Amino acid sequence: MNERVLTPRNRGFLFLDSHPEGCRRSVADMWRACPDPADAPQGPGPVALVIGSSAGYGLAATLAGLKRAGIRGIAVSFEKAPTERRTATAGWYRTAATADIARTAGRDLVFLNGDAFSDTMKDQVADLVERRFGGRLDHLVYSVAAPRRTDPDTGTTYASVLKPIGRAHLTKTLVFDDQGVPEVREVETGPAEPDDVEQTVAVMGGADWERWIDHLSDRGVLAEGFSTAALSYIGSPLTAAIYRQGTIGVAKAHLEATARTLDERLGKTVGGRAVTCVNGAAVTQSSTAIPGIALYTGLLRGVLGQDMLPPVRQLAALWDDLTGRSPLAPDDEDRIRLDTWELADDVQAAVADRWEAATTDTIGGLADLDWFHAEVRRLYGFSVPGVDYAAPVATDVPWPGQTP
Numbered sequence: 001m002n003e004r005v006l007t008p009r010n011r012g013f014l015f016l017d018s019h020p021e022g023c024r025r026s027v028a029d030m031w032r033a034c035p036d037p038a039d040a041p042q043g044p045g046p047v048a049l050v051i052g053s054s055a056g057y058g059l060a061a062t063l064a065g066l067k068r069a070g071i072r073g074i075a076v077s078f079e080k081a082p083t084e085r086r087t088a089t090a091g092w093y094r095t096a097a098t099a100d101i102a103r104t105a106g107r108d109l110v111f112l113n114g115d116a117f118s119d120t121m122k123d124q125v126a127d128l129v130e131r132r133f134g135g136r137l138d139h140l141v142y143s144v145a146a147p148r149r150t151d152p153d154t155g156t157t158y159a160s161v162l163k164p165i166g167r168a169h170l171t172k173t174l175v176f177d178d179q180g181v182p183e184v185r186e187v188e189t190g191p192a193e194p195d196d197v198e199q200t201v202a203v204m205g206g207a208d209w210e211r212w213i214d215h216l217s218d219r220g221v222l223a224e225g226f227s228t229a230a231l232s233y234i235g236s237p238l239t240a241a242i243y244r245q246g247t248i249g250v251a252k253a254h255l256e257a258t259a260r261t262l263d264e265r266l267g268k269t270v271g272g273r274a275v276t277c278v279n280g281a282a283v284t285q286s287s288t289a290i291p292g293i294a295l296y297t298g299l300l301r302g303v304l305g306q307d308m309l310p311p312v313r314q315l316a317a318l319w320d321d322l323t324g325r326s327p328l329a330p331d332d333e334d335r336i337r338l339d340t341w342e343l344a345d346d347v348q349a350a351v352a353d354r355w356e357a358a359t360t361d362t363i364g365g366l367a368d369l370d371w372f373h374a375e376v377r378r379l380y381g382f383s384v385p386g387v388d389y390a391a392p393v394a395t396d397v398p399w400p401g402q403t404p
Ligand SMILES: NC(=O)c1ccc[n+]([C@@H]2O[C@H](COP(=O)([O-])OP(=O)(O)OC[C@H]3O[C@@H](n4cnc5c(N)ncnc54)[C@H](O)[C@@H]3O)[C@@H](O)[C@H]2O)c1
Pocket: 051, 052, 053, 054, 055, 056, 057, 058, 059, 076, 077, 078, 079, 091, 114, 115, 116, 117, 142, 143, 144, 145, 146, 147, 231, 232, 233, 278, 279, 280, 281, 282, 283, 284, 285, 286, 287
């Protein structure tokens, strides 16, 4: 058993190691933060597939699905195993913790580790649905955030980028030095090259989600009334140049257009439904990579405090919609909106005032930096309340279903 004391080592918002016990507790905290349903789910539960289940919104989808809807089924993510020298990635440890929660809740959830963009993974999932889950999938939540995707048809690998379109964009941004001292800087991001948009759409648009649905449909494993949701983001005018009007925004528009195509197709074939679900800002490994988002999210928390709705509470509402317990009215572009708390006019006005006033000297009084800094560390299992970080911890935690 490889036991050692782990201290955080990071470059910016990226950490080299993850803390297994901290990751386990952060999942337990998320589980507790998901509200109980008025009546406990009965029976074996609907069969669900969550893609991107080990972090951020996909982890929230998995936990909220277990608690609110009593799902069983399959959870897919892409994580790295521990080695002699390095810990596993945080999502590996969170997956082990999620598996324990599913087991305790009496739900049969199978965790697969591999590339969701591959056809091999799609076949593996379809085989499992056939063999283990009665051949019928009731729900699919798509929550992948990835830097690259290889198209199985052509073998071409696409890389997504976060760039403005048309001209360079100067934004304020928040960084922390090695001692954790915050600094507000300006960074310029150059405009997208001609094929950056196409590449980003190929990774983060709707192509892979559509491929999943077609693949599972061809295999005949979509249940009558099957429903699917993919996660999207709109965000603030403050981040629009880099996000919604940037390369990633074009990809999100593609994802939302794909939902409309899939919705029509599923309606005709299995009486099913496809939607995108627009969520609010959250601190995740993917979101911290977006220029300006760290500052924006820290200020948003400064304005909203505890009223900032965590992913697991948003996803509880999504499951209530998917299962028909409490349907949500879509917006005029057929999207489910769980981001209204973030985009409320008064909230956005207050964040914009603070953004304007933000400098290295003033930031401490404008943003909730303690929260933001701790959230970033919690992504890797550090700064989780109740964990003894001085104690040695076993890093070779097995993937669920494997023997150590
Ligand atoms: N973070 C936010 O503020 C925010 C807000 C609204 C919507 N969203 C959306 O939520 C979705 C998930 O983003 P996140 O921020 O939770 O990301 P994240 O980085 O926290 O999680 C990404 C997940 O995708 C998995 N993954 C990555 N590549 C994969 C691959 N090739 N195969 C299988 N799994 C893979 C990872 O293992 C992880 O489970 C995205 O669509 C994002 O746009 C995020």
